Amino acid sequence: xxxxxxxxxxxxxxxxxxxxxxxxxxxxxxxxxxxxxxxxxxxxxxxxxxxxxxxxxxxxxxxxxxx
Numbered sequence: 001x002x003x004x005x006x007x008x009x010x011x012x013x014x015x016x017x018x019x020x021x022x023x024x025x026x027x028x029x030x031x032x033x034x035x036x037x038x039x040x041x042x043x044x045x046x047x048x049x050x051x052x053x054x055x056x057x058x059x060x061x062x063x064x065x066x067x
Contacts, residue, residue, distance in 0.1 A: 003027045004056065007063040011035065013055065 002013040012031035045051070 001027075002052075002055075003029070003031065004059070006056070006059050009033060009063055011059060013037070 002011075004011050004013075010029055010031045011033045012027060013035045014037050046054075
C-alpha cells in the first residue's frame with residue numbers, strides 16, 4: 001500500500017507492492033481518496049520506479065490543475 005499526501009489531499013493506493021507500508025498495516029490517518037488495485041494476471045509489469053513516478057505524476061497533475 002502507498003499512503004501519500006499531495007496538495008493537502010491524502011491518497012491511499014492498495015497495490016500489491018508492500019514497500020511503503022508493511023502488509024496489513026493500516027494508516028493512522030483517513031485518506032480522502034482510495035484507489036484500489038486490480039489484478040494483472042499474467043501480464044508483464046513495468047518497473048516499480050516507473051510505475052511509482054507515473055502514479056505520483058498523475059496525482060500531482062490532477063490535484064494541481066486549475067479548475
